[in-house]
Amino acid sequence: MKLLNNKFYKWSRNIHRDLSFFFSGMLLIYAISGLVMNHRQSINPQYSVERKAYVIQQMLPAKEAINKQVVMALLKPLGEEKNYTKHYFPESSLMKIFLKGGSSLVVNIKTGEAVYEALHRRYIIGAMARLHYNPGKWWTLFADAFAIGLIIITFTGILMIKGSKGLWGRGGVEFIAGIMIPLLFLFFF
Template identity: 70%
Template sequence: MKFSSNLLRKWSRAIHRDLSFFFSGMLLIYAISGIVMNHRDSINPNYTIERREYVIDEPLPLKEFMTRQTVLKLLYPLGETENYTKHYFPEQEVMKVFLKGGSNLLVNLKTKKAVYEGVHRRYVIGAMARLHYNPGSWWTLFADAFAVGLIVITITGMAMLKGNKGIWGRGGVEFLAGIVVPLLFLFFF
């Protein structure tokens, strides 16, 4: 069988198409979680933290008379009675209540000011972000296959077009720009 550039382009299109569809889900997962990871200073990929400040309108007992039942009554409006673990007093008039999952309630018994911090896991984004930390040897194999697949997709994509739109024309200029721009950021910014 004679090798020709038309045959190369035909096979490149088929391989490019099939690998692109196969890896497109992984590419979306990496892209979405990558955006979240790039903004970790303002978006926690693993948890949402809800902070609520309010004033308790009922009388509160002193530290010596604070019981578990009284604390559970304070947790009821927050929907956290089932998550109570313990409470303690870091100061004479300040009570801190610990809840399952990392949430907590801080209450000033004198002023009746309360601060609730609810911590809730982000299951989907958190799981996607964990993939950036290489969670196991099985993932290393898939990530390596993904990287090789992206290389093949890139090479077949460059081989598909000929003429001034291909690698020897506009495509080549765009390809070089795609290399130069990240290098500029790496070395100069």
């Protein structure tokens, strides 16, 4: 029985170690992108937004006289004239110019006040965050293997430690606390 017990603990340690190394990269990706996803109200995982407010010094023509040529002259100092898509007037004195990639320029044609918003894609964090939305069949299979791997890592880790620091001692108390905290949040907050 002792020999079987030792083989089980050795097998448990080896499986735990190998799966931990294999899935550690994925665990880091999920952890980093999960932090960003948890704080979406203050960090957009897909884009960074650069906002610049300024006043246009030259007099602008009336709404009826604004054409694409005038708009291009407004975009030139920003280096955005090649990214123009369209413009419109949500209000009679307010013009909004749409640019490729989601950037925009809003100009008050009476006061010359302008707000330029430049969107820049966050390629790495955005791609990592997209994994939380299950982007395809192959990802589903890998994510399922990852979930099963985490279950195995958890059980081999729990069963590896014997004695007062194991499941029937301090480890068991920590294990129950780790289950209770998410359940409390699910049902009471």
